[in-house]
Amino acid sequence: MDETVRVLLLAINEDLGKNDVKQLLYLCELPTADREDIKDGKSLFLCLEKRDLISEKDLSFLKEILLTIGRKDILRNKLSMDQKEINRLQNSIQHISPYRLLLYDISQNLGTNDVQKLKFLLNANTAKLENTDSSLDVLSEMEKDGSLGKEDLKTLKKHLGHMERKDLVVKIEEFEAKGGEASYLDITLKNMSIQESSSNRQNIHHDASEPGKTLEKYKLDKNPHGYCVILNNEDFEEARARKKDIKNRKGTDKDAVTIKEVFSPRQYVVEEHKDLTSQEMLSVLKKYSQEDHTEKDSFVCFILSHGNLGTVTGVDGEEVLIKDLTRCFNGFNCQSLTGKPKVFFIQACQGDRVDGGVVYERDSSTSCESDNTARLPIYADFLTAFACVEDYMSLRDPQNGSIYIQRLCTALKDPNLAHEDLKNILTIVHNEVAEETYKLKINRTRESVKQMPSFKSELCKALIFPPIS
Known part of the structure; x- marks a missing residue:
């Protein structure tokens, strides 16, 4: 070589x-x-x-x-x-090999609790596995002791069944049905049978499309209601050290403070994580998804960073797919949130195009190239809201915070909207943001620009946040 x-x-x-x-x-x-x-x-x-x-x-x-x-x-x-x-x-x-792809995919879908359950079922008390939470370590040991192989997936499939991981059992069955030789196929939700949460999936026979019918509301009666997680990236010095021309996000701390003012009084556990790399962002959300949310009834996440189409950017300048962040909380990866609303607010550019006072900065990294070939996952009970539409930039005031987050939080604090469905509130926010004309500094000149937020909803009921107490 x-x-x-x-x-x-x-x-x-x-x-x-x-x-x-x-x-x-x-x-x-x-x-x-x-x-x-x-x-x-x-x-x-x-x-x-x-x-x-x-x-x-x-x-x-x-x-x-x-x-x-x-x-x-x-x-x-x-x-x-x-x-x-x-x-x-x-x-x-x-x-x-398709076999290796299968096992690797299974390993990525096993959380810490799953690994401990699998070790218990295997009676894996060897010194090497005693203190590990690595799914790859456990699968490797199974192969070494002969309980797992290309022609013998029975033991793994049996234990995954005992662990109520039907989604992973189906992956193995698909692999076996193809004789283990076909390219690995990702299984979609339509192939799965998910046990739904009784607290939020009861009485779903209301049909809002029929006259006289009203949309049922998500039941939010826990205390706390759940986490409100803020991933707040401000300092991109690490990205610049890697020769990436990405500016710091001045004003983002103002957004974080405002978010806390909205959700702390609503009995949410608000936790902020500052200046994360792309992999740290994914790791943090995986950690939350692996917690037991049985005694909580919702999950809210704000992601404040630079971004491009379908991605958000870590402080290292690397991008992570938004769908990879949200999929941590789907019905397979976070079963204790099944049937409960999961809401993501993305304050980041989705491109570099301008939708044409104060000078605003762009929440975008320098490269507009991104992994935009895959759409966000269509899972039940998700709502993902964006500061802007695809291909366009979002605006942020270095002194007062971002246009979208500040308008959103103002609406969520408005007592006149306290009993409104979140989707209605977002529509009101969209109208307010779209009506304004902003000044953006481009090549030393100030140009008049517009911003149009958007959201994607798979919510099955009306989501009305509890009132501020």
């Missing part, structure tokens, strides 16, 4: 965390003896080179495993792949 490729691999190694290496190693299906000697990306690449899985003329296997673990930033920045190439690669995985 020539020096140029070795320098490239060394640069990729610097971008890999410990968990990244563990996931890459799992996808490679290397012999146990080789796996135990691999501690970092460099040793993994050397092993793959010896086995002719990577070479200076063919890095396709490396690209596939990086894509599978979600490191599209490395594909773009280190391997110079554009979005079209990434999309083609995503649709033509050839080197990773």
